[in-house]
Amino acid sequence: MITGLDHVAVAVREFGVAVDGYRRLLGREPELEPRDGADRAWFHFPNMALEVIAPSGAGPAGDRVRARLDTAGEGQWIAAFQVDDLDAAARLLSRRGLEVEHVGTVARVRAAGLNFVLTQGRTGAQRSPPTATEAAAVSTLDHVVVHTPNPDRALGLYGAKFGLDLRLDRANEQWGARQLFFRCGGTVFEVGASLKAPVSDEPDRFGGLAWRVTDPEAAQARIAAAGFDVSEVRPGRKPGTKVFAVRDAPGGVPTLCIEQGGTS
Template identity: 40%
Template sequence: MITGLDHIVVLLEDVKAGTAAYEVLFGRAPSWQNSGDGADRVLFTLDNMSLELMAPHGSSAEADRIRSVIKGSGEGLASICFRTPDIAKMHRRLDRVALRPEPIAELENRDSVSGATLRWRRTRAATDLTRGVRMFFLELAGERPRSVATVPTPVLGLDHVVIATEESERAAALYGARLGLDMALDRTHADWGQLMFFRCGDLIVELVRRPGTSGDRLHDKLWGLSWRVADIEAVRERLVACGIDVSEVRDGRKPGTRVMNLRSGTCGINTLFLEQTPREP
């Protein structure tokens, strides 16, 4: 039913500042911009998903709701939306596995720059049943335009989205048995904790239970993002030149990868850049 990750929503107080930050991080221009229904929205569409920046706009119930969420939880990762080719079938599955989906809504959005229109059908699972993670499911009528690269070293796509949990078995049952994602890895390490990887299209939904933590056992949290790049040294040089605080490049936990952490310029989102090193023949 789920064929991939469609987009992740980031809530911000200032969408212009967020857009400027991600133009630098991604080395790409926005692919879609829109204002309406109480929100300003800017999308960056990469090879395998979109990142949607959203901020409250004007005075309305929806704008006030967004402000309330930001006031209560702060800026950052807000929701995740999975792609499906058949929203009606997806809705029936969500209902059968007792995730209490909302009625399917038909929506459309117009890009304020090009005037192009996108249409989609969407449902949402009950957040109290998805362990506190706001979760949507979407059937898109047509593909979104891609974000144009503005530098020779752009971000390519998302490698994995990290979800922190204190109840790994219940979280695994949600993403595996109920949503139907395929578990690729279940590993426990003394320093890292328990890591569970679920395939979602060509990226990974990673569930992490940190060692020695005792947080909220009823609610999981969207925790961070890991982005793919082709040449991590060149990307690091570009970001440092732009004033971004980044770590040194190091070998990743996954064999054949090199990674670096970003410590600024991410709108408060835990962010990792990852290079998959070419395999030797």
């Protein structure tokens, strides 16, 4: 049913500031698309796209993003899944008990407090060109992070209902966390739960994005020179990988960069 991650949307108030920030962070030039009362910037990658969106006037999209900003502020807003057959996928998720609404050429799904979209995907999109050297730019998305207070509910939602491929379920007492790794096309959905907090029915929440880089030292130096607060490059949890954090990414999105090939 779901063939991959189409895009992740980040809602922001100041469009120009956020787009410039992601341009400097990702090291890539965006494609601008004003439509339906909202301004959008698309950063295209081989395995997904990042959509930066802000309200700009009257229109359904502008109304939706304004409502999001009023209720929850800036940040990760939507994860959009690619499907081969939109109508069939929407019917199946509805039969599996999810709240599904057709809106134009997509279907919106509300589940565990998060917003998802089903779409037949972007067509003809090419990787956004680098602003400088390819080696220092972000190459792809490694994984999306979701925090859940209820890991069994997460297994039922992302595994049984959405049909994502569960590749790993591990609990680490040293880290105080249980982690579920779901394959989603060329990316990973990492769902984390605290082992120190009681299980509850509170909503899930998006917890950040982890981007792949081919040369972590070059990428870290470039992003630091662009004015971001970045950590030092350090060994990742997965042997042989290196990671660094960007502490002030646009829209307040927790952001990690990881050496290409790792899934931490």
